Amino acid sequence: MEKNLEPGRHLLYMEWYTGGDVGLFMKMNKILFSGQSEYQRVDVFENPELGRVFSLDGITMTTEVDEFMYHEMLVHVPMFIHPNPKRVLVIGGGDGGSTREVLKHPSVEEVILCEIDPMVIEAARKYLPTTSVEFDNPKLKIVNENGAEYIKQFKDYFDVIIVDSTDPTAGEGGHLFTEDFYKACRDALTENGVFSAETEDPFYDRAWVGIAYNRIKNAFPVAKVYMGFMTTYPSGMWSYTFASKGLDPLKDFNPEKLKNFEKKDTLKYYNEEIHVASFALPTFVKKLIGVEK
Amino acid sequence: MEKNLEPGRHLLYMEWYTGGDVGLFMKMNKILFSGQSEYQRVDVFENPELGRVFSLDGITMTTEVDEFMYHEMLVHVPMFIHPNPKRVLVIGGGDGGSTREVLKHPSVEEVILCEIDPMVIEAARKYLPTTSVEFDNPKLKIVNENGAEYIKQFKDYFDVIIVDSTDPTAGEGGHLFTEDFYKACRDALTENGVFSAETEDPFYDRAWVGIAYNRIKNAFPVAKVYMGFMTTYPSGMWSYTFASKGLDPLKDFNPEKLKNFEKKDTLKYYNEEIHVASFALPTFVKKLIGVEK
Amino acid sequence: MEKNLEPGRHLLYMEWYTGGDVGLFMKMNKILFSGQSEYQRVDVFENPELGRVFSLDGITMTTEVDEFMYHEMLVHVPMFIHPNPKRVLVIGGGDGGSTREVLKHPSVEEVILCEIDPMVIEAARKYLPTTSVEFDNPKLKIVNENGAEYIKQFKDYFDVIIVDSTDPTAGEGGHLFTEDFYKACRDALTENGVFSAETEDPFYDRAWVGIAYNRIKNAFPVAKVYMGFMTTYPSGMWSYTFASKGLDPLKDFNPEKLKNFEKKDTLKYYNEEIHVASFALPTFVKKLIGVEK
Amino acid sequence: MEKNLEPGRHLLYMEWYTGGDVGLFMKMNKILFSGQSEYQRVDVFENPELGRVFSLDGITMTTEVDEFMYHEMLVHVPMFIHPNPKRVLVIGGGDGGSTREVLKHPSVEEVILCEIDPMVIEAARKYLPTTSVEFDNPKLKIVNENGAEYIKQFKDYFDVIIVDSTDPTAGEGGHLFTEDFYKACRDALTENGVFSAETEDPFYDRAWVGIAYNRIKNAFPVAKVYMGFMTTYPSGMWSYTFASKGLDPLKDFNPEKLKNFEKKDTLKYYNEEIHVASFALPTFVKKLIGVEK
Known part of the structure; x- marks a missing residue:
């Protein structure tokens, strides 16, 4: 009792x-x-x-207590690879956590947050002040559109695209896991463009990591899975996939940029060592996604 | 899944x-x-x-689906024993179900609903329309007072008093289970006055049925436990105690009055046979409350 | 925590x-x-x-703590109506509680417990000593057969048949709810034979009470639903159906027989008033089974 | 349903x-x-x-499905740092998973598994065959002793000590988290001796990581926290502490040894990159344990 x-x-x-x-x-x-x-x-x-x-x-x-783990890893890994990100698109992510992290980068001039569901935006604005904190930032534009459709109108436009979707089997998440969608993202990126997507947990949802990674790899010249702890997501073991038209998430990583990052004190998870370490995958994950036999 | x-x-x-x-x-x-x-x-x-x-x-x-079982048994057993109930007090019962049943009796001229917590009244009014349906009935007066205090100002006033409390261990229910309170109820009743109280389940909460019944018996010349099904209350087996200054719940029960009851069609649980049968107690309950060794 | x-x-x-x-x-x-x-x-x-x-x-x-409610009501209502029960069949009831109650009646000479599942008998023998207490009584014969088949071999043989089944939708309970089965029970009874069956709860499982009652009514000259508290069964409100080739559960009830019952002290639920009161049904149950419009 | x-x-x-x-x-x-x-x-x-x-x-x-993550990280990180581990002590770890991993190293001659509770050993032997698989290996000796007492008799004896305890607040785990115990471990190690201990999750149990790490640091010349995914442990984010009398878990790591490891195919989590990456800590963990302000 x-x-x-x-x-x-x-x-x-x-x-x-x-x-x-x-x-x-x-x-x-x-x-x-x-x-x-x-x-x-x-x-x-x-x-x-x-x-x-x-x-x-x-x-x-x-x-509220652990969202920083997910949002920092999803956002800063690509943002610190692009030399000078100005235009950023976040697809999904209606709670605002990803755009909050994006807007910590001083080079950013325009962020579009494409969240399909207006109720998510309203609920976040009203009840999740710590993630929706930048909703009134003039650099941010919120659109309530289906991301898979919305992306098609952009060519060679964004420096960074971040896919902050729900699970492929939940709500409207499924259409953000197709190869066509990933290719549309690639086409919407500029030459130095970089991309990241949450690609599920490799333990309970094990099929999806491999499926998503391989579809992204088919769409982009460079694609690499990285991982981080995410304590309230299933298994606590979360995968993300970095992709780009050419930049490499390790060779093109410049720790100096992070050392001089003005908002460094606001980062609670991401740091230089974590950036690099997150690309080291447990053996069973390598096999799951097919990068090791 | x-x-x-x-x-x-x-x-x-x-x-x-x-x-x-x-x-x-x-x-x-x-x-x-x-x-x-x-x-x-x-x-x-x-x-x-x-x-x-x-x-x-x-x-x-x-x-919503089973409240009729409880409210009909708590209210109509005493209401059909009193020959002509005009003034009725309901203590507790902020959802309105008991007063709704009381107001089905055409002789009733005044009902006071004494619910300590205004939030209960507001929530009932807004979200429980099927029990709070009579809240605007001009015969009904709602007061937000502690029932154990409120009762003290009345002497020889009410024809029927109904104690529709929460559990003695929950919220503010405890003060509605004392012998002083039951005596104050007796004093507030007219000569033909009758009383009923919910007295918990005799299975999980077994101590309370006996305690409440014996306190009521000390306060009133007539006191008898009766029972009914109440499907979403603990054990589904609910006890009530009838008491009065003299009227007997079986000998003074007039089935004709119920047969001619204009609102009979609205009763889903209570009927002539149930009135009588509800005073037949399982042997273990008789022993629990001390009416059988 | x-x-x-x-x-x-x-x-x-x-x-x-x-x-x-x-x-x-x-x-x-x-x-x-x-x-x-x-x-x-x-x-x-x-x-x-x-x-x-x-x-x-x-x-x-x-x-262990509440099985007496169910077993006493299922067994003693028919057993006290039959003037001199000698041969009794219990179908289902592998925990032994029903046969324990049956064997309290001194007139009984032979009890067959027909439980389809040997694992139930074994588990009861080993882990439920308070219900399986009479498993070694020489008057008791345990058979592991499908009750719906087993009953067919008997004509004009049993004085009392008790159907102590699981739910119609659980395990093998379904075949003990058919009209053919009830007719086979009737044929297996002697002229004065009486019958009882558990017929589910009228709240969550509401369809089954009416279905079972009406099938039994089609099979037997006399059929009446009665009810009792059963605290750990769904809703706590349990229905049973009494049936017979002619004896009436109220008119042919002789309270004297119960007063003189040698094992009366072992009864914790069932008593004279409860026997009669259990046939008083709440109005919604009467409507559910069709005895009132 | x-x-x-x-x-x-x-x-x-x-x-x-x-x-x-x-x-x-x-x-x-x-x-x-x-x-x-x-x-x-x-x-x-x-x-x-x-x-x-x-x-x-x-x-x-x-x-059964995820124990490899924990056991591989707890065991192989210290085992691959010691140049030639012969004598190994596992304290706790009664399921056998840690000793199974230890015995994959061909240099090992003697392993003592000190599990306080014989019921754990018996249950593991009977019901957890995949972890207890080496219980009959002649190199293994199982003792049922309190590890905090048992360790005191050894001086300069073990090459590797692995503390595979339960939580400090559960069962008998608490005495394996004291500074005295860690010092006794240090004294029981040979000159090149290495040590690892599970040191809880830094999210729900956040106090313990810092407490354990700092006590270990007080007892050993070298102490470093490392982390790994552990999907069914609280938060999925598990910390371990490596300690030694001088060997460094990164500088003294020789990937060649792992490349030539005969049982490499049996490792499902641990690999060269993971060894190194596991010492990269999220910023909030660094602050929690006091290695960063």
Whole structure:
């Protein structure tokens, strides 16, 4: 028995991982928002350990306490490879965490955040102030469009494209995992353009890392999987794929740029060693994606 | 895995019964309200099976689909014993279900609903229309007072008093289970006055039925436990105690009055046979409350 | 957090009720048996509140602490109507609780317990001593047969038949809910024969009470639904159907026989008033089964 | 509802992480063992996704599917730094996974597995064949002693000591996190001796990483934290601490030795790049343990 019942300790959020036999549970201290949009179920609640938790269709997208791990790794790995990123497109990422990280780079002049679901933007603006903090930045433009369609109008335009999607099986995430979409991203990039995408966990969702990586590799001259801890995502072991029209995520990495990065103090996860180390993959992941037999 | 995730099937409400080792869980389809008042935690959500569910401090108070069982048994047993009930007091019962049943009796001229917590009244008005349906009835007066204090100002005034409290261990329910309170209820009743109180379940909360019954028996000349099914309360087996200054719940029961009851069609649980049968107690309950050795 | 983790408080048994959106959870203190038979999944565990819990396919069959409610109501209602029951058949009921109650009647000479699944008998013998206590009684014969087939060989033989089945949708319970089966039961009974069957709960499983009652009514001259509390079954509100070739469960009830019952002290639920009261049905149940419009 | 109930999907194992507001749940397909030893509660069950799961006091120790991540990182990082490890002590680690990895090194002549709880050894031998596979290897000696006491008798004896403990707050894990214990380990090592210990997750259990690291640093001339994914441990982000009397885990790492490692094909996680990368720490971990302000 909960001897001293604290608010909300009788309300449980359960995220069933792929297969449905394992998952994470969180107590819901306070429920801030719970709605059904045209695309998906949207929930925001508070957990004593994790702060505000944002979920789509029962899948955790963001928790206030650990979102930095994911957003820093997704964003700064490509952003520090491009020599001078000015125009950046973030597809998905309606909580605002990725655009917040992008806007730490002083060279950036224009960021487009293409989030399909207006309810996500509204909920983030109202209930997730730590990720949506830059929503009123004049450099940022928010559009509510299907990213896979929206990208097609751009050719040779963006310096960096970041795909911050939901799972391929959740909500509207699936169309952001096709080879056609990756090719459209490539075409929308400038010559020095770089790209990153979240490519799922290689443990519970093991098929998707390989599928996504190989599709990206077919679309781009350079493609490499990198990894980072992400404590409230399934397995805690998250994969990302870096791609580019030519720049290499290790050879073209300049630690000096990061050392002089004005906002360095705001980075809680990403650093010089982590940039390099994140491309070292456990043997089973190498086999899973086919870079080792 | 939930193959086709329906809205809210990943959110679980868990009610730990006394002791904390058994309880009921409900999926939360939609969360309508979730707040913390001065007195308690208040939640209202939708469950596909049970409709709207209203809970205080993680204890289920009302579900749209089965509240009639509880409210009909708590209210009509005393109301049909009193020959001509005009003035009725309901203590607790902020969802409005008990006053709705009281107001079905055409003799009633004045009903006071004494609910300590204004947040309960507001939440009921807004989210529980089927129980709060009579909140604007001119015969009804709602006061937000502590029932155990409020009752003291009345002497020889009410024809019927109904105690529709939360559990003695939850929220502010405890002060509605003292012998002083029951005596104050007796004093507030007219000569023909009758009384009923919910007195918990005799399975998980077994101590309380006997305690409450014996305190009521000390305060009133007539006191008898009766029971009814209440499907979403712990054990599904609910006890009530009838008391009066003289009227007997069986000898003074007039089935004719019920046969001619204009609102009879609105009763889904209570009927002539049930009135009588509800005073037949399982042997272990008789022993628990001390009416059989 | 469970401050002082007690054994097994991290293991949860969850029984999803019909529909899957509501259910009971129990902590598993100690797991005594967990097996898969030819017919069903069989689990026996200990719960601090409920003692030993026995479940088939995730549906609670018996808990040590409340099984008396169910077994007494299922067995003694028909047994006290028959003037002199000698031969009794229990179909299902492999935990032994029903045959234990049957064997309290001194007139009984022969009891057949027809439980399809030998694993249930073995598990009960080993882990449920309080229900299987009479398994070695020389008057008892245990057969592992499909009850729906086994019954066909008997004509005009049994004084009492008791159907103590699992749910129609669980394990092998379905074939014990057909009209052909009920007719075979009728044919296997002697002229004064009486019959009872568990017929599910009228709240979550609402269709089955009416279906079972009406099929039994088609097979027998006399058929009446009665009810009792059953705290760990879905909704806590359990229905049984009494049937006979002519005897009436109320008119032919002789309270004297019960007053003189030698084993009366062992009855914890059933008594004279309860026998009569259990045939009083809530209005919604009368409508559900069609005895009231 | 689980439309097609598969065995055991109604039984849930819940691991409450530190604080008790977040945790992992796993369905229990089949329960193989559930016992209470002198020291702790021991459970072994099967999960469709994770294979056999072994837990102590409700804390997951090993799952068949991901234990390689933990055991390879705990064992091979120190084993590949020592130039010629002959005598190895594993403290804790009763499932056998660490000793299995140790025995892959051909130089090893003697391994002592000091597991305090005989029930863990027995359960592992019987139900965890993939980790306990080397229990009958003649080079291995299993002793059931308190590691913190047992270590005191050795001076200048072991080449490698591996602390494979449970959590400091679970079972008997606490005494393996004291500075005295770490000093006793140092004294039991030979001149070239190396050491590793699991030092918890820096997210939920954040205090312990810093405490353990700083105590180890006080006891040893060289001490460095390294990290790896461990998918079913809290947060999926696991820390280990390497220590030695002088050898450095990076400067003294010889990738050639690993390239020529005969059992290389059996390694599923650990490889040359991972060895180096595992010492790159996220910024917040550096701050947590005090190596960066």
